[in-house]
Amino acid sequence: MRHLITPLDFTTEELERLFDLANDIENNKEKYAKKCEGKILATCFYEPSTRTRLSFESAMLQLGGEVLGFSDAGSSSAAKGESVSDTIRMISAYTDICAMRHPKEGSAMVAATAASIPVINAGDGGHQHPTQTLTDLLTIRSLKKRLDNFTIGLCGDLKFGRTVHSLINALVRYPNITFVFISPEELRIPDYIIDMLKEKEIPFKEVIRLEDVMPELDLLYMTRVQRERFFNEQDYVRLKDFYILDKEKMILAKPDMLVLHPLPRVNEISVEVDQDPRAAYFKQVQYGVYVRMALILTLLELV
């Protein structure tokens, strides 16, 4: 039995197979419409979500399966003090596979240890968000036809942004990737990631001004400042609008640079950018469903 806790749980070869399957699902939906008949997905979300939870549910329904779960810790027995380990034992008796989001780092791993069904980490605190990474990689691969030879800028809240941490972990396995980290001093990328890049001799630089690096980027990954992970509101208010991607900044970018964002956005991408053909963040949402369909089929060994 396999789980998905970090993006590194799949080799790059396994990811290639997963992305090929996702693209096949995209083009032949009817072929997969009954693959999960009789199977049940649990979505256990202890933290708010729109895309991840609903795209998992949409994925399972489009595969012919059923879904159950909770979208708020307060409506589960977590509110009475039940542990994640005990909850997943119950969920294992009711369902075939579980997607779990939790505010505590490491909770998905705890759940996987106690589960007798595959567990998918749908975000654990500021740690990892592997299915967002699968979505990001599938989007890049589908639109750019490759996952190597890129200069990628990651902009915004690089300290708390789990999507950023997961994406870097995944991209270091591909050749010729250069990272440009664009953040205010207070939201710099964590030292453990810098140490990992140095150890692997992967080129990177850290800058504060987005304008200074726009012309050199092949991909720009924008992120929201993670209000829910700040200790005080004043710091959040001071930093929340540090970066706003607008038409003027897009003029500085390469004609084929892609703008990605895991969403939700707050103010960091002006809505005027949505019309730009380089804006790929709403396409990402659709790829998120295909890759989660492929993941469910793979973990349930139905392909």
Ligand code: CP
């Ligand atoms: N990208 C993402 O994780 O969005 P949600 O928080 O809405 O699930």
